Every structure is written in C-alpha cells, then in structure tokens.
Amino acid sequence: MVRIILNDRSYEYDVYTLVIAFFQGIPVSVCTPDSQNGRASGDVPGTYRDGLDTGQEEGILSREQLTIEVTISDRSITAEARRADQLLVRQTAKAGEKLQTGQLPESLAWTQLPESQKRLSVKNALKRCLYGCLSSLTGRTLPWGDLTGIRPVKLASALLENDRDEASAEADLQAEYLVSARKAGLAVSIASREQRILRKMHPERGYSLYIGIPFCPSICLYCSFSSGTIRVWQKETDHYVDALIHEMASCGRHAERPCFPGRELQTVYIGGGTPTTLTAQQLERVCCALEEHFDMDRVLEFTVEAGRPDTITEEKLAVLRKHRVSRISINPQTMNQKTLDLIGRKHTVEQTEEAFRLARSMGFDNINMDLIVGLPGEGPEEVDRTMSALERLDPDDITVHALALKRAARLALHMDEYESISFQASDEIMERAHQTCRRLGMTPYYLYRQKNMAGNFENVGYAKAGHAGLYNILIMEEVQSILALGASGSTKVIYPGGRIERIENVKDVRSYLDRIDEMIQRKDVLR
Incomplete structure (x- = not known):
C-alpha cells in the first residue's frame, strides 16, 4: 500500500492522480500530517495489473508500506518517499524556479502572486517535484509526464495559440510537463488538425x-x-x-x-x-x-x-x-x-x-x-490479429482505446477471479495499432485520456481525410x-x-x- 501525507488538501487530487499513475493496481490513501491513519481519496485506483514491468515497484512495496510525504509552503515544495524511518528519495522545488508562469525572482513567495496565477504556479511546481521523486523511486518515466488531466490536446491548442509554431509547442510540453517527445508530437499534431477543422465550422455560432x-x-x-x-x-x-x-x-x-x-x-x-x-x-x-x-x-x-x-x-x-x-x-x-x-x-x-x-x-x-x-x-499477437481484420474491412475511422x-x-x-490473466498495453502494442491506421490512410484527429488507463496511455481517434x-x-x-x-x-x-x-x-x-x-x-x- 502507498500512503500519501499531504499538508494542503486543496492539492489532493493533483497528488493522488499522479501517484496512482506510477503505482497502478496498488491501494493508495491520503491523510494529513496530524491524521496518520489516512483515508481513501477520490476514486479507488484501478485494481488490475497493467502489463508493465512493475517488478521494481513491487520490490519497493513488498517489505513495508511506502509513504509519500508532500509539504507545500509559501516558498518551496518538498516530496519525500520513505519506508519506515528510511528516506528513499527527496525532491524539492523553490518558488524562484521556472514555472508555467515564467521565471520568478527567488525571493518571491507564491503568496505574493496574483490569486489567478498562484494556484497554477503551485500546482505545476508541485507536480514536477512529485514526478521527479516518483520517477527516481521507481526508475520509470510516464509517456505523458506529469499530466494527469483528460485533455492534453486542449493544453497543446493553447500553446499553439501562444507560440504559433508546432515545434515550440512540442518543446514546451516536453520542458514544462515532462511529456515524452512522441506524445508531445502527437498532441500538437492533433491540436493543429483540430484547429483547422474548427476554423471552418465556427462552433461559437x-x-x-x-x-x-x-x-x-x-x-x-x-x-x-x-x-x-x-x-x-x-x-x-x-x-x-x-x-x-x-x-x-x-x-x-x-x-x-x-x-x-x-x-x-x-x-x-x-x-x-x-x-x-x-x-x-x-x-x-x-x-x-x-x-x-x-x-x-x-x-x-x-x-x-x-x-x-x-x-x-x-x-x-x-x-x-x-x-x-x-x-x-x-x-x-x-x-x-x-x-x-x-x-x-x-x-x-x-x-x-x-x-x-x-x-x-x-x-x-x-x-x-x-x-x-x-x-x-491480449498481447501483441491478439492485437495484430484484430488490426489485420480491420485492415481487410477498411473502415473510414478507427478509435483506439487503452483500457x-x-x-x-x-x-x-x-x-x-481474473488474477491469472495478463493485461497488456505497451508502447509497442499502441504503436502497432497506430501503424495499421497509417497504412489505411488515416491520421490522428482527436485524443483524450482517462483515469486508471493501462500503461498510462490514451485514446486516439484516427480518420481518413474528410471523415473526422x-x-x-x-x-x-x-x-x-x-x-x-x-x-x-x-x-x-x-x-x-x-x-x-x-x-x-x-x-x-x-x-x-x-x-x-x-x-x-x-x-x-x-x-
């Protein structure tokens, strides 16, 4: 079991969703420093194994309960991972470090920011700090970095509007949110395609x-x-x-x-x-x-x-x-x-x-x-069989969901009842589905994510020209x-x-x- 100790419960959802992204299939609870027994937080995490190589996490958790403690102050954030009294990893972030709102003077506290900027700045610094701690602890990175929301393309769209350049938007997703290069490219290409479609239809009307x-x-x-x-x-x-x-x-x-x-x-x-x-x-x-x-x-x-x-x-x-x-x-x-x-x-x-x-x-x-x-x-062989069958049928669009x-x-x-059955959603399998859609002349046109997705992946809609x-x-x-x-x-x-x-x-x-x-x-x- 993973126990989260968090001194500011207003960021509970952000912390909880990032932790369960790293520890899928393992119970997670949240408590405050003065309430050591903890309590279940939000939705119960997925109770399945997602087919990833989780041996390292299981090794960490096999001996004793793992504790993740996150402390937020006016000027800094600290994320620590401990087993009993043994400190495993510590990560810190200061208010002066580069945040989504830009470069801040090191002496400036978050409380001195306008309220409209404060929560976003703290949240982004918190998630980067916690991600660094969890990544060091498990030896893993996540394809979507510290993003846990369901609409990464919406964020990519906002970056495109500001940067007006796909390469810059991709770089920002990688630098600011630790998104992998492949997923950043996917999100930005879909955002660009969506913007072209929306400009033609004038949805506001x-x-x-x-x-x-x-x-x-x-x-x-x-x-x-x-x-x-x-x-x-x-x-x-x-x-x-x-x-x-x-x-x-x-x-x-x-x-x-x-x-x-x-x-x-x-x-x-x-x-x-x-x-x-x-x-x-x-x-x-x-x-x-x-x-x-x-x-x-x-x-x-x-x-x-x-x-x-x-x-x-x-x-x-x-x-x-x-x-x-x-x-x-x-x-x-x-x-x-x-x-x-x-x-x-x-x-x-x-x-x-x-x-x-x-x-x-x-x-x-x-x-x-x-x-x-x-x-x-289902593993690679079963997914290949499905994609071959669809290739023969030649549909106009295909939506590929990660469970x-x-x-x-x-x-x-x-x-x-299903402990003996494997659940696989690897990058290799997702890429095979992607390549089949490409061979059918389809391009990705929309994307969304859900909590407890196998492999921390995404759902992608692919369509032929004019069929999005x-x-x-x-x-x-x-x-x-x-x-x-x-x-x-x-x-x-x-x-x-x-x-x-x-x-x-x-x-x-x-x-x-x-x-x-x-x-x-x-x-x-x-x-």
Missing part, C-alpha cells in the same frame, strides 16, 4: 445535440456506464422513448422557450449504451421526433452509435439511412473470439464483419470502429455548448471567456422516467 439510449444487449466486463440490459428493460423501452420525445419537444425549436435560441444545430450524436438495441420502429420514432423538434437543415454531422454488431439489422440501418445519418459506429473492441466471450460481448467476430459489410452495401460511407488495447489476455478500468466495472469488482468525427472534437476541445437529452445526459454550457457549466440528467432509467419534467426544468437557464 452553433450548438450540438446528444441523445442518450441507455440500453445494451449485455454489460461488458470492463464497463462502468449507467446502462441496463435490454432484457431487463424491454417492457420499458417504449416508455423511455415517450419520455425522450417529451424532452425533445420541450427543448426544441417549437417549444415556447427553446434551448439555445438563435444558434444553429451543427452536430447530432445518438449514443449510449447501444442505440440500436431499440427496435426499428422505436428508432423511427426518435428520428422523426428529432426532425420535428430540431432544425436539421444545417447539421454538419449526424452520428449514431450502432455499436454492438448483434443489434444491427437491415431494417434498422434502413431507418438510419432514411433519416440522413451520416456517420455510424460498429464497434468490435477486439476481433478475437476468446476475448469477446471473456468480456461478455454476446456476438461473434463473424457478426462484426457481416454488420460492417451490410452497412457498406446500404451506402454508409463513414463508418467508425472502436478497439480497446489492454483487454484481459481504463473504473471501480464500478465488474472486472474491478471481481478482480480476484466533428462531435468528438467539439466535446474534447470544449468550444461549443452541447444539449444532452436522455438518462445520463450531461448538458454542457460554454460561456464567453471559457467558463463551463453542466446540467445533469439523472442516470437511473427509472428515475429519468419518473422525473422527466424535472429534467426539462433544469434546462431553463438555456432559454
């Missing part, structure tokens, strides 16, 4: 619409989303569609006070769950209501996550074609049947191929496929307001100056059905 369908054929072993199996909710799906259409009517253009008045709808994304667990008739109702209550004439992209191949039929695809859906996802996650069976995907590799070919034959010319690297039992295990996932809750998912870019860059309808929907309002507010719908389906009018009233601020 419009808004996006997300519609959530919270049902799946089965719940995957690694999944923590608030989805229910269609078998359990079968009798309620018509009621859910009724409530969803009521929310559409109350928020759309014909409402007495529509949401986001004066803005044009630019992208629509129907996600889940698995939207195609609905029947063709229910999908027809949703799409007809969408066209009735929202102006679809200027929509640049209309995406539906068809997702699970075992839910895709010719009749359902015909509905989507009829309503001008321009982009769909058919998501195998892996093309290895043994893994599909293990993770609870109730479909076959052959069904994935059949669903893809059916969609192509019906005229869908922008098909995305999602993959997960780091699934239980991120949340505490609510069945795999985390019952990890003892606009909604994906908008939600990651946080440059456009998004109206979200349905259970688990999270409306995001972007104000001038970058302030963001969220309006949440309840996650539970039953609560959504019972409290639909409350969900609508919560959006009154958008009118």
Whole structure:
C-alpha cells in the first residue's frame, strides 16, 4: 500500500492522480500530517495489473508500506518517499524556479502572486517535484509526464495559440510537463488538425445535440456506464422513448422557450449504451421526433452509435439511412473470439464483419470502429490479429482505446477471479495499432485520456481525410455548448471567456422516467 501525507488538501487530487499513475493496481490513501491513519481519496485506483514491468515497484512495496510525504509552503515544495524511518528519495522545488508562469525572482513567495496565477504556479511546481521523486523511486518515466488531466490536446491548442509554431509547442510540453517527445508530437499534431477543422465550422455560432439510449444487449466486463440490459428493460423501452420525445419537444425549436435560441444545430450524436438495441420502429420514432423538434437543415454531422454488431439489422440501418445519418459506429473492441466471450460481448467476430459489410452495401460511407488495447489476455499477437481484420474491412475511422478500468466495472469488482490473466498495453502494442491506421490512410484527429488507463496511455481517434468525427472534437476541445437529452445526459454550457457549466440528467432509467419534467426544468437557464 502507498500512503500519501499531504499538508494542503486543496492539492489532493493533483497528488493522488499522479501517484496512482506510477503505482497502478496498488491501494493508495491520503491523510494529513496530524491524521496518520489516512483515508481513501477520490476514486479507488484501478485494481488490475497493467502489463508493465512493475517488478521494481513491487520490490519497493513488498517489505513495508511506502509513504509519500508532500509539504507545500509559501516558498518551496518538498516530496519525500520513505519506508519506515528510511528516506528513499527527496525532491524539492523553490518558488524562484521556472514555472508555467515564467521565471520568478527567488525571493518571491507564491503568496505574493496574483490569486489567478498562484494556484497554477503551485500546482505545476508541485507536480514536477512529485514526478521527479516518483520517477527516481521507481526508475520509470510516464509517456505523458506529469499530466494527469483528460485533455492534453486542449493544453497543446493553447500553446499553439501562444507560440504559433508546432515545434515550440512540442518543446514546451516536453520542458514544462515532462511529456515524452512522441506524445508531445502527437498532441500538437492533433491540436493543429483540430484547429483547422474548427476554423471552418465556427462552433461559437452553433450548438450540438446528444441523445442518450441507455440500453445494451449485455454489460461488458470492463464497463462502468449507467446502462441496463435490454432484457431487463424491454417492457420499458417504449416508455423511455415517450419520455425522450417529451424532452425533445420541450427543448426544441417549437417549444415556447427553446434551448439555445438563435444558434444553429451543427452536430447530432445518438449514443449510449447501444442505440440500436431499440427496435426499428422505436428508432423511427426518435428520428422523426428529432426532425420535428430540431432544425436539421444545417447539421454538419449526424452520428449514431450502432455499436454492438448483434443489434444491427437491415431494417434498422434502413431507418438510419432514411433519416440522413451520416456517420455510424460498429464497434468490435477486439476481433478475437476468446476475448469477446471473456468480456461478455454476446456476438461473434463473424457478426462484426457481416454488420460492417451490410452497412457498406446500404451506402454508409463513414463508418467508425472502436478497439480497446489492454483487454484481459491480449498481447501483441491478439492485437495484430484484430488490426489485420480491420485492415481487410477498411473502415473510414478507427478509435483506439487503452483500457481504463473504473471501480464500478465488474472486472474491478471481481478482480480476484481474473488474477491469472495478463493485461497488456505497451508502447509497442499502441504503436502497432497506430501503424495499421497509417497504412489505411488515416491520421490522428482527436485524443483524450482517462483515469486508471493501462500503461498510462490514451485514446486516439484516427480518420481518413474528410471523415473526422466533428462531435468528438467539439466535446474534447470544449468550444461549443452541447444539449444532452436522455438518462445520463450531461448538458454542457460554454460561456464567453471559457467558463463551463453542466446540467445533469439523472442516470437511473427509472428515475429519468419518473422525473422527466424535472429534467426539462433544469434546462431553463438555456432559454
């Protein structure tokens, strides 16, 4: 176990997330100096082994509990690693050292900075100091350096705006945040590509619409989303569609006070769950209501996550074609049947191929496929098999995810049942997936990260020219307001100056059905 002692709990999240990045699969607790028993902090760290060579960390932890103590004062930060009374590593940072805000005089304390600069300066110095301590302790570096947030490309975009030069932005990511050269280049190239796309669409003039369908054929072993199996909710799906259409009517253009008045709808994304667990008739109702209550004439992209191949039929695809859906996802996650069976995907590799070919034959010319690297039992050979299968199918875009295990996932809750199974997400494996996408003529166009990601890697979307998912870019860059309808929907309002507010719908389906009018009233601020 790793125990963190921190004298300023306002930086607890920053410290905690960096520590668990180095010690994946090991319990971590946080306490203050006067509370030596500690307490669990935030989300429980991932309870899986990520396939990295962790022998050195396990050696450090095998004898006694490891203590990381971080002390923040007005003029300095100290990070120490100890086992019992033995000091293993000490790292310090002073207020006069180079920080994100620039070179400061050594005599200047952080408390003398404007409040708007103080927290950022302290946080960046703290993370660099702690990273140095943990890196010396374990003998490891992390591909994303001391960055622990989910949007590194957003930071790269800001650097590009200031530097106006990709090489300078990459150098800043490496120098200021200790990001590896490869990841810095990836983030900056994606940021540059995103900026070109966003300049053409003027996102500030419009808004996006997300519609959530919270049902799946089965719940995957690694999944923590608030989805229910269609078998359990079968009798309620018509009621859910009724409530969803009521929310559409109350928020759309014909409402007495529509949401986001004066803005044009630019992208629509129907996600889940698995939207195609609905029947063709229910999908027809949703799409007809969408066209009735929202102006679809200027929509640049209309995406539906068809997702699970075992839910895709010719009749359902015909509905989507009829309503001008321009982009769909058919998501195998892996093309290895043994893994599909293990993770609870109730479909076959052959069904994935059949669903893809059916969609192509019906005229869908922008098909995305999602993959997960780091699934239980999969190594380079299994990933190569998946990538070869996708290369034969030739989709228009591929999203490569590194497994991120949340505490609510069945795999985390019952990890003892899977101790004999390896979890691998190495740089070599990620690079193999990258090279396949390159051979298919795809370039990376969006990227995000999650907590507890195997190998401390990332999720990357690759697309052929003209096939980048606009909604994906908008939600990651946080440059456009998004109206979200349905259970688990999270409306995001972007104000001038970058302030963001969220309006949440309840996650539970039953609560959504019972409290639909409350969900609508919560959006009154958008009118």
